[in-house]
Amino acid sequence: MNSIDVLVIGAGQAGLAMGYHLRKTSFRFLLVDGGVRVGDSWRRRYDSLTLFTPRAMSALPGLSLQGDPQGYASRDEFADYLETYADHFGFPLEMNMGIKRLERVNSHFRATSFNGQEVEAEVVILANGGFQTPIVPPVSQNLSSRVRQFSAESYKNPSQIPAGNVVVVGDGATGRDIASELAASITVYLATGKPRRLVPERILGISTWWWLEKLGILSAPSESFVGKKLREADAFPNRERSLDDLRRKGIQILPKLTHADGDTVTFANGANVSVNSVVWAVGYRDDSDWVNIPEVKDAQGNFVHEHGVSPVRNLFFIGHPWQTSRASAIIHGVGRDAEEITNVITRSMW
Numbered sequence: 029m030n031s032i033d034v035l036v037i038g039a040g041q042a043g044l045a046m047g048y049h050l051r052k053t054s055f056r057f058l059l060v061d062g063g064v065r066v067g068d069s070w071r072r073r074y075d076s077l078t079l080f081t082p083r084a085m086s087a088l089p090g091l092s093l094q095g096d097p098q099g100y101a102s103r104d105e106f107a108d109y110l111e112t113y114a115d116h117f118g119f120p121l122e123m124n125m126g127i128k129r130l131e132r133v134n135s136h137f138r139a140t141s142f143n144g145q146e147v148e149a150e151v152v153i154l155a156n157g158g159f160q161t162p163i164v165p166p167v168s169q170n171l172s173s174r175v176r177q178f179s180a181e182s183y184k185n186p187s188q189i190p191a192g193n194v195v196v197v198g199d200g201a202t203g204r205d206i207a208s209e210l211a212a213s214i215t216v217y218l219a220t221g222k223p224r225r226l227v228p229e230r231i232l233g234i235s236t237w238w239w240l241e242k243l244g245i246l247s248a249p250s251e252s253f254v255g256k257k258l259r260e261a262d263a264f265p266n267r268e269r270s271l272d273d274l275r276r277k278g279i280q281i282l283p284k285l286t287h288a289d290g291d292t293v294t295f296a297n298g299a300n301v302s303v304n305s306v307v308w309a310v311g312y313r314d315d316s317d318w319v320n321i322p323e324v325k326d327a328q329g330n331f332v333h334e335h336g337v338s339p340v341r342n343l344f345f346i347g348h349p350w351q352t353s354r355a356s357a358i359i360h361g362v363g364r365d366a367e368e369i370t371n372v373i374t375r376s377m378w
Contacts, residue, residue: 032056034373037127038155039119040069041088041359042347044110046153047119048089052304053374058147059119059155060139062126066114067107075185076209077103080201080264081358082235089363091116098235098311101141104360122328131320137343150342152371154331157347164210164308165197170233170288176305183307186210193305195219197285200262203309210307211277217301218274219285221310226266236265237358247354247364258354280318336369342376344369 036043039061050057055356063069070077079086085099086106091113093101101109114121125147129140130152137152162179166298171177176190178200186209196207199220207218227236240246248254266273271281314330324331324338334339335352336345345351346369347362355361 030058030146031136032058033149033377034058034151034153035060035137035147035149036155037061037130037139038111038154038157038347039063039066039114039121039123040157040347042111042157042362042366043155044119044152045088045363046111046155046346046369047114048117048363049119049366049370051117051119053370055377057120058149059121059363060125060127060141060147060361061123062142062367063123065107065111065123067110067120068295070103070107070110072181073103074180074206075103076205079106079359080167080267081237081360085235085241088113088359089161089367116168127243128318129320132345151277151344151377152342153344153346153369154319155346156315161312161313162308163311165310167285167288168306168308171293171303171306172290175291175303178305178307180206180307180309180312183309186213188318189214189307190304193217193301194305194307195285195303196307196309198309198311199224199271200309200311201264201269203307204274206307206309207274207279208269208277211274211279216279217303218279218281219283219295220271221279222262222286224248225261225263227263229265229267237346237360240354241360246358246361247353250353250356255350259350260284288290297349336365337372342373344373 033055034057036046036059039059043059047059055160078100081102082098083093083095086101087093093109099150127139128142131138134147139147162181164179193215195217197219199218207216210216231239285293286296287294292300292302316325316329324340326332335347346366349357351365356365
C-alpha cells in the first residue's frame with residue numbers, strides 16, 4: 029500500500045493547479061485520475077465546445093496557453109494544453125486510476141481504485157470539480173421510448189439528433205451553444221429558466237473578463253454584496269448567444285418545461301410541442317456515492333465545504349463554482365484557490 033502526505037483526486041485543471049502549488053512544498057503528493065490521458069474530461073464533452081474566456085485568461089499558473097490571446101481555445105486544444113502542462117512540470121501522476129471508494133481509517137484516509145490499488149494519505153483534495161454528473165430531471169421518465177434523450181455529457185454533435193423537433197432544456201452557456209449549432213439543420217425549441225443577463229463580449233475592444241478582473245469583481249468573495257449579486261445574475265459574455273440572436277437563427281424560445289407525456293412536452297405558458305428528441309442541459313450535481321465519509325455530505329448527497337475546506341479535518345475541495353468567488357469557475361481563477369488550499373494545508377500540517 030502506497031502512503032503519502034497529500035492525495036489529489038482528479039487531474040483536470042483544478043488538480044493540476046494543486047500540483048503546481050504543492051510542488052513548492054516538502055509534501056509527498058500524488059495526483060490520480062480515471063482518464064487514459066490528462067484532459068480526457070474535456071475530450072468527452074460536445075465537439076464544438078470552446079472556452080468562454082479568452083486564452084489570456086485560460087491558462088494555469090506557470091505556463092501560458094499558446095495562440096491568439098484574445099481568441100478562444102477549443103475543447104481539444106485545451107485538453108492538449110492540460111496534458112502539456114502535466115508533462116512540463118512532471119507532477120507525480122497516475123492515470124487510469126479512478127477511485128471507487130474513499131474512507132477514513134483512524135487518522136488517515138484510504139482511497140481504493142477500481143483496479144484494486146490502495147493509497148493512504150494524511151490529506152485528500154477532491155479535485156474532480158463541479159461538473160461531475162449531469163442532471164436529468166424526473167420529468168424525463170414520462171417521455172416515450174421513441175423520444176431520444178441526451179444529457180450535456182452524452183450529446184456530442186448534431187449528427188446524433190434524429191429528424192424532427194428537438195427541445196434543448198436549459199439556457200445556460202451549454203444549452204445555448206447546443207441549440208445554436210442544431211438550428212442549422214433541425215427545428216429547435218429552447219426551454220429557458222430564470223432570467224439571465226448577458227454582458228458584452230468586449231468593452232472598448234477589450235475582453236469583458238479583463239475588465240472584471242482589473243476592477244476586482246471576479247475576485248469578490250462569494251458571500252460579499254458584489255459576489256451575491258453576481259451569483260444571482262449568473263451572467264456570461266454574449267458571443268451571439270442572446271435570446272434575440274437565437275431567435276434570428278430560427279430557434280423558438282419557450283419558458284420552463286413543466287410536463288412530459290409520451291412524445292409531447294408542455295411549457296409554463298401552456299404551449300405543447302411534439303418532440304423527437306430532448307437535450308437536457310440543466311446543470312450538474314455532485315457524484316458523492318464513492319465518498320464513504322457521511323460528515324462531508326448534506327442530506328441530498330452534495331458535498332459540504334466553506335471555501336474548499338470541508339468539515340472533516342484534512343479533506344479539501346478544489347474546482348467548484350463559487351468556491352471562493354466568481355473566478356473559481358474559470359481557469360484563470362482556479363490557481364488562486366489552489367494556492368489558498370495549499371496554504372491552509374501547510375498551516376494545519378506544521
